[in-house]
Amino acid sequence: MSGDAVTSGEPLNDSERDFEGALRPQSLNEFVGQHKVVSQLGLLLKAAEMDSRTPDHILLSGPPGLGKTTLAMIVAHESGRSLRMSSGPAISHAGDLAALLSSLVPGEVLFIDEIHRMARSAEEMLYLAMEDFRIDIMVGKGVGASSIPLDLPPFTLVGATTRTGLLASPLRDRFGFTAHLEFYEVEELKTVLSRSAQLLSINIPDSALLEIARRSRGTPRIANRLLRRVRDYMTVHSSEDAAHAVELALALYDVDERGLDRLDRSVLSALVERFNGGPVGVNSLAISIGEESETIEATVEPFLIREGLMSRTHRGRIATSQGWAHLGLTPPSINP
Numbered sequence: 001m002s003g004d005a006v007t008s009g010e011p012l013n014d015s016e017r018d019f020e021g022a023l024r025p026q027s028l029n030e031f032v033g034q035h036k037v038v039s040q041l042g043l044l045l046k047a048a049e050m051d052s053r054t055p056d057h058i059l060l061s062g063p064p065g066l067g068k069t070t071l072a073m074i075v076a077h078e079s080g081r082s083l084r085m086s087s088g089p090a091i092s093h094a095g096d097l098a099a100l101l102s103s104l105v106p107g108e109v110l111f112i113d114e115i116h117r118m119a120r121s122a123e124e125m126l127y128l129a130m131e132d133f134r135i136d137i138m139v140g141k142g143v144g145a146s147s148i149p150l151d152l153p154p155f156t157l158v159g160a161t162t163r164t165g166l167l168a169s170p171l172r173d174r175f176g177f178t179a180h181l182e183f184y185e186v187e188e189l190k191t192v193l194s195r196s197a198q199l200l201s202i203n204i205p206d207s208a209l210l211e212i213a214r215r216s217r218g219t220p221r222i223a224n225r226l227l228r229r230v231r232d233y234m235t236v237h238s239s240e241d242a243a244h245a246v247e248l249a250l251a252l253y254d255v256d257e258r259g260l261d262r263l264d265r266s267v268l269s270a271l272v273e274r275f276n277g278g279p280v281g282v283n284s285l286a287i288s289i290g291e292e293s294e295t296i297e298a299t300v301e302p303f304l305i306r307e308g309l310m311s312r313t314h315r316g317r318i319a320t321s322q323g324w325a326h327l328g329l330t331p332p333s334i335n336p
Contacts, residue, residue, distance in 0.1 A: 023196045023224055024070045026077060032195065033188040033220070034067065037179040041071065044177055045078050054107055054154040055079055056176025057130055059115075061164040063302070065221030066181040068160035069113060075158055076109040084110045088117030097122040098137055098150075101129055106153035115159035116166040123171055130157055130174040183218030183306075186210070192220045193227055202231050208246040215250060215259040217303055222259075229253050258307060258326065263291065265327075267300050268309060271319045272327055279316030 025031045028038050041058070048055040058075065060068040076083035084104065091097050091112070096119075104110060112118065118126075129135050133152045159175065161167060172178070184192070190206070190213040197204050212230065216223035233249035234242065254262040270288045271278055282301070286293035301317070304310035309323035324331040 023199055024073065026074070028074055028078060030195075031067065031070070031074065032192045033184045034071075034181055037071075037181060040177065040179065041075065045075065048079065055156045057157040057159070057174060059159045059161070059167075059172065059175040059178040060181060061161050061178070062181030063183065063219070064162055065219040066183070067220060068181060069111070072109070072111040072158040072160065075156070076111075079107075079109070079156070081107050081109045081156070084108055086110070086112050088112060088114040091118045091122045093119050094121040094125045097125050097129075098135055101135060101152055101155075102150060104153055104155050107155065108153070109156045109158060111158045111160070113160045114162065115171075116161045116163050123168060126157075127170055127174060184216075184220060185218075186213045189213035189216050189218070189220065189223045193223050196224050196227055200227075200231060202227070202234070204230070204234075204242045204246070208243045211243075211246050212250070215255050215257065217259045218306075226250065226253075226255065259303075260307075260309075260326075263295075264300050264304060266291075267296060268304060268319065268323055269327060271310065271317060272324055272329060277324065277331055278318035279313055280318075281316045285317060 028042050031038055044058075045055055055075065058072075060071055062068065072085075073083060082105065084100070086100060091100070100110070125135055129152055133154055135150050135152065136147045137150055157175075164172070164180075190209050193209045193212055194206070197209065208230075212226050213223060216226060229252075230246050230249045233252065234240065234245045237245060237248075240248065250256075254265075256265070260268070266289045267285060270285060271280065274288050275285070282293050282296055286296050301310065301312070304323070305312060307322075308320055309326055311318050311320055319331070321331050
């Protein structure tokens, strides 16, 4: 298993999903990080409870793995409502959404992950559902078609997206509360890992937790996955000191001291060694390492840019002086 399988945004298998589910906080008080968003959500939910009404629709945006799904679950739990979960790709036409909405019970929380990937016809149906709690169902075709209005019970929609810019303005404007989740600081990730280690009964020193946190790309999901890999290593090599086991486990899974995995280093190495630091187009870069350009743009590039190892210009991608240094190389004097 390569390092990118540990840290990338790949779909979770059942064991990983169960593992992460066991570590999810159950309330806003247990949720680590995102302090402003947590405070705002707490106020929104408390006000709705005091007014005996359904909470406003909520839009959560931000990179994968920062807690959008967890916060949706907490919204349902803290408001005492049941939770219905779906995803944008699963709603491929308006009929899918109509079936989902018509089966809701009063006050239910509907969570739609990757809501920007929902079919446009369904998105347009959602406008009316969010605003007036009703939908119009078309019956028949052609000149004989007719519209039948269907009233819906009050519900709270929690939408999650990693691409806010792909949401149509009419949909975005119908959310009563919009929050953007930020990457976590190292100390916040250390707190997440400390809680997870306690729940998993892993005896691991703070210095080792801090090292995992530094390599977790500011993302709790990645931090917990790396902790799982460390736990596996400590289980197999029980004689190893815990701090040493962390170093060896992360090295085994190709996660370096700045959190770069095999794919990240392949992209950076190709940029520096094959294209002399750039500029180079993302398609050429992808072909040179045998990877899809979409994977580089969505998974690798944002992290390398955030770490200051790569820059994106109108002429293409270039390696920064930090990128050269991370590979132990010196940039040519003509390189920006």
